[in-house]
Amino acid sequence: MKEIAIVVKSDPNAMRLCADLEVWLVNRGVRVLTRTNWSSGVVDDHFESAPSGLCAVIVLGGDGTFLSAVRWIGKQDIPILGVKFGELGFLAEISEEAIFQVADRILSGQFRTRLRMRLDVTVFRSNTADVHQTVLNDVVITKGALARLASIRTSIGGKYLTTYKADGLIVSTPTGSTAYSLAAGGPIMHPDVPGIILTPICPFTLTIRPLIVSDSVSVEIALEKKARDIMVTFDGQAGLELQENDRLAIQKSDHPVRMIVVPGQDYFDLVKTKLRWSGGR
Template sequence: MPPRTIGLVVKPDPNARQHADALEAWLVEKGCQVVRLSHDAKPGTAPCPSLTPAPKGLFCTVVLGGDGTFLSAVRWLGDNQVPILGVKFGEVGFLAEAAEEQIYTAVATILEGRFVTWPRMRLNVEVRQSERLVANETVFNDVVINKGALARLALITVHINDRYLTDYRADGLILATPTGSTAYSLAAGGPVMQPAVPGILITPICPFTLTNRPLIVSDDSRISIRLAEKSADIMLTFDGQVGMPIDQSHTIVVQKSPVPVQLIALPGRSFFDVLRTKLRWGGSRT
């Protein structure tokens, strides 16, 4: 069997780097090649930051860090259908499949082929200004329209499949995948969606009208968004990684990406285990 090439994405943390060094040496002893990406870059302001794409032919990618590092790894892989495993340092993260002390057991299981992958939906986001395409991004968690600290409430017009939905007067608007429902959207009052549910979540941030509630639409929806009035200090962010300023001249179109992310699932672990641990749910068992 030719040597397997493993991607390794590491959080800029001394503990994570120390574990990454040891894991890389262990993988090399197993006959693997390692391509390592250190997640040192801070979030930028350009829609397409310079990042060398992941090489072709990766067997899998292991992420050592938190959910932010995981999102960076997803961006690095792009449309490559490479299985990806998250190893969380500290508290359990929603995107992590294994804890720090499980690194070698988890990676050994993967090298032995004893794992399955679950496709997780992504969103494709096009930003146009006067019909000119100015940004084209793919997000795993969410795309967010957010006002600055001193800006007025934003008036955001939303159409779904070219039919008018409503105007949101709010601090902002979140469009999230089921995976992203446990991120910013959850903090803004949105529901938790099981990742297998085929839908897109629309969550207003601190809406002025209390009847503007979170809404789940089908995953084949085409969502078009514009600022309905002249606004200043409004940002559009992609997975919290990069962002760009927008105004009433921009149109944002969001729809399901044809290319999902392939998350590695290890035996004996489910989404509801992570949910119960992260949200500290308790109660009796019957």
């Protein structure tokens, strides 16, 4: 028996569609696992993972719900589909009107997927790998509201690049280029372009600009001595406070996300529509 998981936003319309979709799937002999959107905000190595054997995960919600579902999938190679129920989502592939048609394609195996790169993040504390996280969008280092500018020493592939004096630094994937990185002045990067984006947040030196590096390199980050009130967050889903001797190593993950794509959908049409560019539908 096929099993499909539905991750749903705590929204009346999304919950209504979830109930209808669950009945529709059960009537076709599918076992359904339903989860509501969740995010504790705490890094937890014992975070519950999705059960093995799922043939697909369908997400009813915005980008936050989608990122929660991706974190739940973890390293498993499970196709995932986003259905829009948010305000400004770039991760949802379809609208709710198309869900049953696309679900029928999933059951019959007549669908395509596209791989989206993720980043593995390791936080070293006292030279010991203390925290491991994987992100689809970004890892963000930020200072607290009353803290002074953060001094973020950054190296690329083991070679020192610069020390960002800024409110923070965003390290993002191409998928994450339309999220926080974009709001901070970073470039839009097509998901098929192999690269990692470094976007400083309000840098003290105006000549410091966003930078794209190869996805084959490792980005190493360390804080200056006596650093205080500095946080690192992972896809906006979980985070922890950094200490002055902590180091971060960020590199391309061996486990990309398999996103279900619908024929006829164009990435640039999505960008134009979401950002309301001229020519957008």
